[in-house]
Every structure is written in C-alpha cells, then in structure tokens.
Amino acid sequence: MDKKEQICKAAIQLFNQNGFDKTPTSQIAKEAGVAIGTLFHHFKTKEELINSLYLRCKESMISRSLKGADQEKAYLSKIRRIYKNYLQWGMDCTDEFLFFQQFGYSVYIYDKTKEEGRNKFEVFLELLKEGMEKEFIKNTSIDYLLAVSTAIMMANMNYFIQNRVKIEDENFVEETFNALWNSIRR
Amino acid sequence: MDKKEQICKAAIQLFNQNGFDKTPTSQIAKEAGVAIGTLFHHFKTKEELINSLYLRCKESMISRSLKGADQEKAYLSKIRRIYKNYLQWGMDCTDEFLFFQQFGYSVYIYDKTKEEGRNKFEVFLELLKEGMEKEFIKNTSIDYLLAVSTAIMMANMNYFIQNRVKIEDENFVEETFNALWNSIRR
DNA sequence: CACCCGTTCGACTGATCAGTCAATATATTC
C-alpha cells in the first residue's frame, strides 16, 4: 500500500494513454486512490513527477537487461543475453517501454534528466568499446553505435508488442537479434 | 505572405521548442505575426493544427526522399539514393524531422492521422516487397523490415544533426547506409 | 502522556488558455 508507488503506476498508465497535458494531476490522484495533496507531497511539481518516472523506467530497463550478462563468456553471447533480457523486460513492463517511446524525446523531460539517464548507459558504452577493441564490431564512433543499437532494439520491441509476438518464438527472436548485430558487427 | 504558411512554420518551431501544451495558440499567432482569430480560421482547433502539421511533414519527407529514385536501375542504388535524399531532407528541413522525432508517437496525433501517414509509405512497402522477391533482402515480415529501416534512418539522421556531421562526408554517409542495409539485406 | 515529524486529506484560488464573435478588410464573381 505504498501510496507513492500507486501514484507512479497510475501516472505512467494515464500519461501513456492521454499524454502529459491531457492528464490532470487530479485524475492521477483519483486513479491512484489518493488525495491531490498527497501527490504534491511526494512530488513538488507535475514536472518533477514526470522526470522521476523517466529515471525510474530507465533504471528498471537497465538493471533487468544486464542481469546475468557478466556470466556469459563469449562477447556475442553477452550481447545476445542482454538483448533477450531487454525483450523480456518489455514484455513484463510494457507500460514503461511505451512511456519511453512516447516521451523519450519530449521537452518535458529536462535535459538534465536525459543526461542522467544517459549516464546509466555507461555500462553499454564500455561493452561497445570492448567489442571494438577486440575487433568484433565496427571501428567507428561509439556514440553512433549506441544510437543505432538503441534504435533497433526499440523498433524490435515495438514490433513484438504491436504484433503480439511471443518471445518463445526463438526463430524470430534470433532474426531480430541479427538485424541488431549485423548493423554493428565488423 | 501566405499567413497559413507562416502559422505552420511558427507552430513547428514553437512546438519543437516547448511541446504542445506549453505552446499557447496565442504565442503561435504572435510569432507568426497574425491574430488569434486567423489561426482558428485556418485550423478549427489546436489539435487540427497539430495533425495537419504531422501530415505536411510526412509528405515533405516522402516526396523529397523519392526524388529521382525511379531513375536508378540497380536495386541497391535505388535504396541508397532514397537514403541520401532522406538525409538531405533532414538537413534542409531539420525542424520537420525533429517534429517527427518528438511527436511521432504522441497521443495528440490521432490514430486516423498516423494511419493516413502510414498509407503514404505504400511506395516503400512495394520497394521492400520487390527486394524480397528478387532475394536482395531478408525473407521476413515486410512490416518488420519497414519498422527497422525507419528506426535506423531516424537514428542516423539524429546523429548527423546532433554531431553536425556534413553529408559531404561520403565515408560516414556510406557507413551509416551500411548499418541500414546490413540489417535488412539477405 | 506529550512532543515531534512525516504523511494524508481535499476544498479552494489565481492564472492560463482554447476557442468565440462581431466588426472590418480584402478578394472573387457576375
């Protein structure tokens, strides 16, 4: 019965459904079964709520994606593992993924917040750097490789969600993984 | 001195800068050097303006991208040509591209509008179908291939803009094109 | 029990803004 948690959950759903401006804080509070005052006790402003949701989603995504990746020995297996974890996260936390998709580039997310989010990607940058040094992947701008991989992963996820593909469909998972891998491999 | 044109231009810029809700129609009118009444004469509601902008940008992108593509004989050249046209469009009409990026998934764009936009992609679907039949590209869901290509093209463009890469940098253009091609080729 | 402090409550307010409307100007048609 953590009220803050309930507020976040309701907020993500309503924002996804109706966008930031067509979702009054009053509605969020109502949906969360909470008074307006409570919402503004936990989050100073509506914008703070939004930015806080962004970071919370990003953390959720990253921690889930990395789970167990360090146990894989081969570089390719490591990447594949992360990719599969990511897909699983998207299936389990579809609302969070859709929040990113709709609002990732929104001006409502402060630059500072986006920056903070990017910092959490440090691990992935390291991973790409490793791959580049070991000559598994293209020798080009790391930022570019990260941008492309992220874009493909999101496009893949979106396709899985939109077309209700099950991640048990090993063949298709592998195929979509290849679209990712082929665009960054050497 | 087409006032409707001026309104659209001002609207795109301000929406990009501040988002839909933090851009009052009054500000758009002011920036466009036009009275509020004029804005609402040309567009029944703010939402109609937004949806109209979406379609206008999409058309601009598509017509520019296809220019001269039918003159290329080889399949790969055709695709490359379209990719380069697209990049050029993004350089010339950066505001329009950024509008897509920020609002492409927004709930403010009606489903009907997104659908209309998707219909304009018919040509690309045909092109992918052709490539699949001639066994140049992967034999999988066309919708998936379209989703992935679109995602990569947007990621590439974004990188070009963010890092002020010039499209005269032939090597990098080719490299980013390969990221696209490798993810869909057979 | 008395004190504190973090939490919850929701009626209220001040500001903002989409859209109206009636007057006026400009363009088009016959």
Add this chain to the structure above:
DNA sequence: GAATATATTGACTGATCAGTCGAACGGGTG
C-alpha cells in the same frame, strides 16, 4: 460596381488545472 464569399482582427469568456494551505492523523521516542 454591387453582391457575395473569404480572410483578418483582437478583446473577451468560460473552463480547466497546477499547486496551496491548514487541519487532522498516526506512529515513534523519551
């Protein structure tokens, strides 16, 4: 050039909504 249609103007309004505030609750500490 009269008549009709279309474009432009901006002060105004009614509704909406983010955020406030003072009251109450509860549970931990001494």
